[in-house]
Amino acid sequence: MNPDKKIIIDGLLDRVNTSPYVIVIDYTGMTVQQFTELRNRLSDGGAKCLVAKNSYMKKALAEAGLPDIADGLVGQTAFVTGESEVFAAAKAIKNFEKEFKKPEMKIGILDGAILSADKLKAIADIPSREAILSSLLGTILEPAASIARVIKAKFNPDSDESTEEAPAAEAAAE
Secondary structure (H helix, E strand, C coil): CCHHHHHHHHHHHHHHHHCCEEEEEECCCCCHHHHHHHHHHHHHCCEEEEECCHHHHHHHHHHHCCCCCHHHCCCCEEEEEECCCHHHHHHHHHHHHHHHCCCEEEEEEECCEEEEHHHHHHHHCCCCHHHHHHHHHHHHHHHHHHHHHHHHHHHCCCCCHHHHHHHHHHHHHC
């Protein structure tokens, strides 16, 4: 094998080994400005987008022991990897696709499992870890807040009860 090709494949292998996911996108028809904007949005979520020859990526994936996704490595493909959550990368790609009608998610690998484009789009709809934890914390703290409002109303009869009950009614509606 040509030493230059080996260096490129080793670089791809390093990137694939340090990332829990690989998302393959078809960037056909994208302008340089659009591709740069996509890369910027992905980097905000801790992901990177690179373009490499499909044959090099096939070899890197095979050397990494990852599933064969050769069917998805056709045409103008770019590869999205990252060291953080896949949700942010999938969401960035999906939102970019809504805005510009490009790129198209083709296939992906997450923790050794092959994901179709539909599954990747479903992952993009899942809230981030921080949003889920925030919602959970709000749910956990709601009973304590309700008790505090009742105690305050009991020992402070001068307070306006309608303003005290409004937050509890809003939380109950959620």
